Amino acid sequence: MELSKKFFSLPLDVKMKYKINIGESESNLGYFSLGQHGTDYKEETNNNNKKNNNTSKRISELYPTKEEEELYDIVGFKDTCETFMKCLNRFSIELMGLITINLNLPEDYFNDLYLNHPHFNLGLLKYMSFDDDGNGNGKITKFGNEPHCDWGLFTLLYQDDVGGLQALSKSTGHWINVKPISGSLIFNIGNVMEIITRGYYISMFHQVIYNTSGRDRYSFPFFFNPQLGKPIVPINNLETTTTTTITKIGNYIKDPNILNFKGTYNDYHNIEMNKLFKKQN
Numbered sequence: 001m002e003l004s005k006k007f008f009s010l011p012l013d014v015k016m017k018y019k020i021n022i023g024e025s026e027s028n029l030g031y032f033s034l035g036q037h038g039t040d041y042k043e044e045t046n047n048n049n050k051k052n053n054n055t056s057k058r059i060s061e062l063y064p065t066k067e068e069e070e071l072y073d074i075v076g077f078k079d080t081c082e083t084f085m086k087c088l089n090r091f092s093i094e095l096m097g098l099i100t101i102n103l104n105l106p107e108d109y110f111n112d113l114y115l116n117h118p119h120f121n122l123g124l125l126k127y128m129s130f131d132d133d134g135n136g137n138g139k140i141t142k143f144g145n146e147p148h149c150d151w152g153l154f155t156l157l158y159q160d161d162v163g164g165l166q167a168l169s170k171s172t173g174h175w176i177n178v179k180p181i182s183g184s185l186i187f188n189i190g191n192v193m194e195i196i197t198r199g200y201y202i203s204m205f206h207q208v209i210y211n212t213s214g215r216d217r218y219s220f221p222f223f224f225n226p227q228l229g230k231p232i233v234p235i236n237n238l239e240t241t242t243t244t245t246i247t248k249i250g251n252y253i254k255d256p257n258i259l260n261f262k263g264t265y266n267d268y269h270n271i272e273m274n275k276l277f278k279k280q281n
């Protein structure tokens with residue numbers, strides 16, 4: 001937490017050295033400055049396990065070098081991010097095991113499909129606190145993070161104690177505050193989990209409200225996804241009771257035919273990336 005606060009307090013020109021490179025294959029990696037997200041009022045940097053799976057085509061560095069860590073007083077930044085990702089990856093694999101139990105599948109069901117080389121991303125997010133109320137022309141136009149569903153299998157999210165994350169209740173259609181609980185992680189189902197379980201688990205619309213709390217908010221989402229080249233394979237013989245009912249909130253459209261998706265995780269990732277860039281252009 002302290003290192004991430006220090007990272008975000010570096011001068012903008014330093015942070016921009018690690019900026020996202022739109023057009024690269026993994027263009028969601030790196031640093032996004034405030035204002036680069038349309039109506040989202042957040043700063044963000046994303047790292048993944050590219051060193052471990054050797055699939056990254058990213059050219060520029062994602063992290064400050066050792067010398068830069070010394071220079072900017074953020075010694076341990078890269079190591080801490082990598083250790084955190086390693087622990088969350090191990091925990092995610094355990095969670096996939098628990099999911100097999102819940103679905104009455106053999107315990108090793110997901111091993112070859114998704115768990116040999118999972119693709120994961122760690123986001124470090126800062127939602128700066130603003131003085132205005134976020135309203136324009138009487139309606140809310142500003143968000144911390146616009147309503148959306150996460151894309152992959154699931155997300156594990158650490159949030160500080162400021163608050164602002166909300167999840168959409170399917171039964172009432174109202175936003176519910178996801179109150180910070182010290183020492184906890186939030187488990188959030190993503191779209192790919194909905195596809196492979198044929199809607200047994202449904203991905204959750206969530207948003208972060210525009211921060212006017214008087215304190216900057218920090219959160220660390222860890223996105224756990226299948227390997228990019230692996231096909232998304234729906235589980236046979238799974239009795240499903242529900243299907244996606246809510247498909248559009250704000251600017252985010254969740255494909256109403258999501259359960260018919262066929263292709264690799266990379267194909268799915270590209271569909272979502274294209275939606276994101278279309279929205280931003």
Ligand SMILES: O=C(O)CCC(=O)C(=O)O
Pocket residue numbers: 123125145150157159165206208219220221
């Ligand atoms: O900051 C948060 O609490 C949520 C972040 C989030 O939803 C995301 O990055 O996908």
Ligand SMILES: [Fe+2]
Pocket residue numbers: 148149150206
């Ligand atoms: Fe999210």
